[in-house]
Amino acid sequence: MPHELQPQPTDELDAEAVRTWSSLALAALGRAREDIDAINVYPVADADTGTNLYLTAESADLALTAAFGKVTEGTAPTSLDQAVRAWAHGALLGARGNSGTILAQLLRGVAEVLGEQPDEPGQPGEPVPGRLLARALTRAAQEAYAAVAHPVEGTMLTVAGAAARAGEAAAAAAGSPADVARAAYDAARAALAETPGQLAALGRAGVVDAGGCGLVAVLGALWQALSGQAPAVEPVPGRAVPVPQPPDPCEQEADGPAYEVIYLLEASEEAVGALRERLDGLGDSLVVVGGDGLWNVHVHVDDPGAAVEAGVVAGRPYRIRITHFGDERRRARGARAQRAVVAVVPGEGLAALCGEAGATTVLVRPGEPLAVAELVDAIRRAHAREVVFLPGGAELRPAAAAAAEQARVDGVRVAVIPTRSAVQGLAALAVHDPDGTFDEDVVAMTAAAGATRYGELAVAERQSFTSAGICQAGDVLGLIDGDVAVIGSDLTETAEAVLERMLGSGGELVTLVLGPEVPDAVAERLEAYVLHGHLAVDTVTYRGGRYSAPLLIGVE
The missing domain is CATH 1.25.40.340 (DhaL domain)
Known part of the structure; x- marks a missing residue:
């Protein structure tokens, strides 16, 4: 302080x-x-x-x-x-x-x-x-x-x-x-x-x-x-009037939206007016504050993805935070949830996807490092006694470890799962069991992440030497487990080559996360490619949204 x-x-x-x-x-x-x-x-x-x-x-x-x-x-x-x-x-x-x-x-x-x-004129500085x-x-x-x-x-x-x-x-x-x-x-x-x-x-x-x-x-x-006079020290008022109190103080609370969505938004006042109408139809507790082109948007919704997309239509949303209220917090006033998941994700669509799965999310944008304080805040927002942290990238692990140490001082039990890609985080989140013991949950999520090979397609910004040879600016790079494995000129063809190498050692499920500029036709072609060569392998496709890579691939 x-x-x-x-x-x-x-x-x-x-x-x-x-x-x-x-x-x-x-x-x-x-x-x-x-x-x-x-x-x-x-x-x-x-x-x-x-x-x-x-x-x-x-x-x-x-x-x-x-x-x-x-x-x-x-x-x-x-x-x-x-x-x-x-x-x-x-x-x-x-x-x-x-x-x-x-x-x-x-x-x-x-x-x-x-x-x-x-x-009064003539009195500046008075x-x-x-x-x-x-x-x-x-x-x-x-x-x-x-x-x-x-x-x-x-x-x-x-x-x-x-x-x-x-x-x-x-x-x-x-x-x-x-x-x-x-x-x-x-x-x-x-x-x-x-x-x-x-x-x-x-x-x-x-x-x-x-x-x-x-x-x-x-x-x-x-x-x-x-x-210079300090107010008298008073306890925070609790029961202020003599009213009947039911056994569960919140049992009569009407069911409301399951998610809180907050983001900063760069947009015009006219666009924000339309955004208010859109969000008002999606949920409740809508508060939009700010002005002069910068706004802070807060809303409770059941569809966090739609709330984020509404912000994209209005302008440029960032620092997106999606929090699931949780059944435990609805049932017990003042009680922490037993366990929560905090996930760092590189894309607005992924943030919404993880939010819908119950995770508290932190959006990371290319070239913008995350402060430890922002990760600590995410752990606080999860409001749980136990937190499983999915950093999403090897470069974020030191900051995640520092945030976990700070949270432990506050009495929160935190485990950082060494995910190196968002697709490994998705795999871990898929097996998350909040009803099991903390250790069992961490082991299962760690195993799911470790069993998921990850690939990524990126576009080279300059000529450079890679593990697959020399690439030129504009080449499509296919990375597997962090190393360049394929250099191509076409995104879809390069993706097929990456998939073939990743599936060469087996697999049961392929996860595709498409970037904002990649057309649906690419996903359709890749799904057909997997089906043709690997009949027993299923494929799921998601939209990563703005700030995500052109293509992320996971093979479990």
Whole structure:
């Protein structure tokens, strides 16, 4: 956790105060994370709201710290405009889950107002008055409501709205920024206490809204940053009103979509408007935040592939995360799933395919290395006591091992299966048995991956020496188990030569993963080729989607 800055009673909101606010908010969410996770029952009882809010705030704080750089004595501070915009941008990039996405939009609303110059001419650089902070809180609430497809009262939206109204009232009474922050904080706490009576799922479970609880922590940090006074330490509210509680707090929860899909999207505002309509028809809990060409999309669906494809139609989606909620998390509030699979995959179609099989996925794009922190986040998103990690490539194994070590410190049992190709990961995922023992499952998945030979077709970018001879730029390279085995000029013919060599030592199943530019006719021809020469071998074909290789081949 970053160093927690000590607040000073400046009673003004400048860049340094925003930095302090960010640090205090992150610390507050870190302290409350597990307790907030435990009361998370809406919109899905997946016990991760506190974690999602913390990770979103962490991403925002890292971006803000980077904007300041290494501040030394005599260094001019970052401007307020730079600070709030960096903070909001970091939250947008790192937003996690429904609550984290809404928090990112709240910070964007704050940045839109505080990033402006003061209203009065001739006063640039003057301390931000209370009324400007109140206007920022109001814009934040408005932006958050607008980002949610179907706003529901009794959530963090309600808490944000109450805070904004109280802030406006304090500003109208000539309150200082600290007065506005205190009024907003007190109103948010009062609104949070009322949420069980506004939302049936909360009332049945006897808890307040988890996202709203996190927002109260963030607003408490704002007041502390401006006043120098720390809010009284309070336990995370649980049972807030006397309501009947069934034996299983979530047993009356309506069945909803099985997957959470999140991705960043580069697209125009017009394209995002059409995307909202498309996603709204696919699922629920739709939140689209951002602007200026960059958006963070969050939705719960039963067809994650369709949600990703909708993003492809709208623009360029990346950092795609698909999470299966899991029956265990639906049955037990606050309980971790016993076991989950995390898979690193080189293609959007593969990400959707693995997501449908129940895996938490991390999309890797050519030429872009994955940070260990991103892999650790994937393990956290799996929200399980035991995790089987499929790195998908030998070059990713060191990062996967480092991520596994970090997760073990958090008490998660992690096994990294040494997959060297996505097709080996598919083979391992096919035999995954969440009901068996962890060791048995790992052994079976490792054996399935090891029994799968893998091939790949690529196009040479330059002349070079290979194990199969000298290739020229534009040649089609057929790789088997990582080594160039065939050099050709036609993709299909080269693929046939690779298949013949791979099937020479036997096999029962061929898996073909086609890249985005490869026509269906290539798959049809290769399937016929296998059928003609190897009657007992079955063939399955998938679309790898954008960022996947032209062709991946697996032989089991």
